[in-house]
Amino acid sequence: MLETRNLSKSFGAIQVTRNVSLKLERGERRVILGPNGAGKTTLFNLLVGELTPDAGSVHLAGEDVTALPVAKRARRGLSRSYQKNTLFDGLTVEQNLGLAAALYTGHATRLWSDSLAKPEVREIVAEVAEQVNLMPHLHARVSEVSYGVRRQLEVGVALATRPLVLLMDEPTSGVGPEMSKGFHDLLNNLPRDLTLLIIEHDMDLAFDVADTITVLNYGEVVFDGLPEEARGSKLLKEIYLGSWEDA
Amino acid sequence: MFKHNTLRYAVLVLLAAGALFQALTAEYFGLEILTEILILAMLVLALDIVAGFGGMVSLCHGALMGVGAYAFALLAGQAGIAPVLAMAGAVAFSGGIAWVIGAICARSHGIYFIMATLAFGQMAYSFVFESPVLGGDDGISGIARLDLTQIGVDLNDSRSFALFCLALLAVVYGASVLILRSGLGRSLSGVMHNEQRMRALGLTVWRVKADVFGLSGMIAGLAGALAAQHSMFISPGLLSWTVSGEALVVVILGGLGTLVGPLVGAVAFVVLKHELSAITTYWHLIVGVILIAVVMSRANGIFGWIEARWGARIERRVADATRKQQPDGVASDA
């Protein structure tokens, strides 16, 4: 469903992504682990097109999308959430979801109809709000809801475009352990045919949700396999846990 | 995102009633002022759509209005096309120009967007100023008004012309509301609140900006075609950046992003200008000081200020009511 081949990117003299080749099957849930500065977010930016790679290619559903701009990749089913909330702050939760849903239904650029009033759009909004537990907050402005609710909305907005592949950049970043557990359930209850790629710091969540695990270090894939193998891997412990404890 | 509330409806009704009353009872000078207000109101509606709901602070809307005025004068005068069609042509032409400007400037933000639109506006100004075909510095005179005698309206009569402008302004207001409430308008709001996210969700941002800028340019062009017919004379001064600057001042004085506010601003600005210029030649000084005071006060213009006060009162009342009804009431939808 999503594949990269020999993806590389440098900023000046610093190579932040080295020869990364990944392959995600449809419905696969993969967690990317790695210490700070391992190049995880850069990899996401390369995948969605916010950065262009120096070398290598990105393939979505069997098609080479390396040359496509961000918006076109998104329309082909690639969606992402951000580590730092990237929401429409002045608008209500419902409007946030509606703007995203309208892009899926194709009402977002129509002049003759109100996208947010369309039944198709409202249906998606209701469904996603249910999935990410936003029902009680639909009519509140983003600026009025708590940080945890905003984190849920961050994922909700990404889901409302009905993606084939969803990239989540540390969905539980900054939320407490209790909320974090809620996120596990939320993720586990997502439709099984949705392909997930999740950057995560929280090892528990990683092992709880992941079908497969990829570990990045210095921009390089140093481990690629099943969670059970990862748990026992000495290499992973050295690289990942070592830096984890340092940090 | 645009939404009418009771206050907005009330102010609209008041404005419409006032304009209608003025149009039916005023003498020549009063009608001239009214028409000036109506045309400026149309221009500032166009500007509020892009600046207030899309964050595109344009300093070329005066020029777009001028483009509409010149296009109308050329089509109706030199080319001899029926004035109704000439007006449609002028609207379409300024819309097209605006679309191109919007598309090119879509990548620029903040001060760069302001400067880029300023550049395009000045480009149009210089072009007109230097073109002998367009009358250069002298402008074009003897522009005929629309001929509606078939339906029994003589637009050469000031009263009829004022009513005609009022009717068109009402149509334009309705169209503006529809634009802002359409999928396109909603997406533009999304872009203003978070452009990066809209793009990541799959929106071709420049297209939306260009489309709305083009629609706004059509409205500005219509205002220009009316301005040309109103004074029956046009000169490059119409395209000068200070016209755009004044339009922006009116939007800000009225209340950015409220649609109703700029209408209030247009009334205030024209009346203030005429009242002040009657007593002093230094009216710019007073307008300048008022502008500085309004912006420094951080209120969103006259209307924004009223709305904030009114909103606070309503909220208090709602809060009181909910407290009485249920001890732990939920916050109301603002």
Added chain:
Amino acid sequence: MSLDLGFWALQGLNALQLSMLLFLLSIGLTVIFGLMHFVNLAHGSLYALGAYFAATLAGFGGYWAGFFLAPVAVAGVGVLLYSGLIRRMRKSGPMAQVLVTFGLIFAMLDLTRLFWGDLALAIEVPEVLGGRVALLGIEYPTYRLFIIALGLAIFAALAFVLGRTQIGAMIRAGVDNDAMAACLGINVERLFFIVFCVGCALAGLAGAVAAPLLSVTPDMGLQILIPTLIVIVIGGLGSLKGAIAGSLIFGFVQTFGAVLAPQLASVLIYALLAAVLVVKPVGLFPAKG
């Protein structure tokens, strides 16, 4: 009109003179923007004010009194503006700043009319600079050469101050990242204040030296504003290099455009600006990437 060497020399010098005048104006505006992210549309009004001060002072103490005191007087106005308005507008968005300074343009336009009337004033060129100099096969007015020399001298001085002195390093640090500069113990507010006043003084100086070339009128500030803005947007906001490059581009395109393709001249510069904004939306030499 023959396109011989004399023609090129004459127009080249004219272009250079226009460039230097614009440089004096744009450098203040651009560094103020780079350091404070503040867009001062009233910068042109300060230039007009400089010309008026120079005209008045010249009436009492001759040209040089105006030349030296007008910038000081304009800097004084700058102090008033800074403490009254600018400091409070520092945290506002670009639009609020554009509008407040737009209001200032209105106010200052009428204030100059109130004090000095609507009639144009004129200043005589001082006797030392009154003649013509034979140069590159042409006779060129000494006063215009003086403007070129002055512009180059100010450029050299600013390049030295910005590149080699401690306060220059502080300004560069502030342009680069003002929060970081503040963390390093630089008094950013005081730095802003100094830069703003120097920018105002340079605008006043530009007005004073331009006064004998043009007639001094209330709207001269409005007329110079657009060219100045074009210069800094083409050059890229915030950098000395951008200001000089933009000034030279504007001066040469404008001057040679006017003599070689008079029909296109005025559109040409705007088209160039549009092209720059399309290719490089932040100008040719922005202070930061």
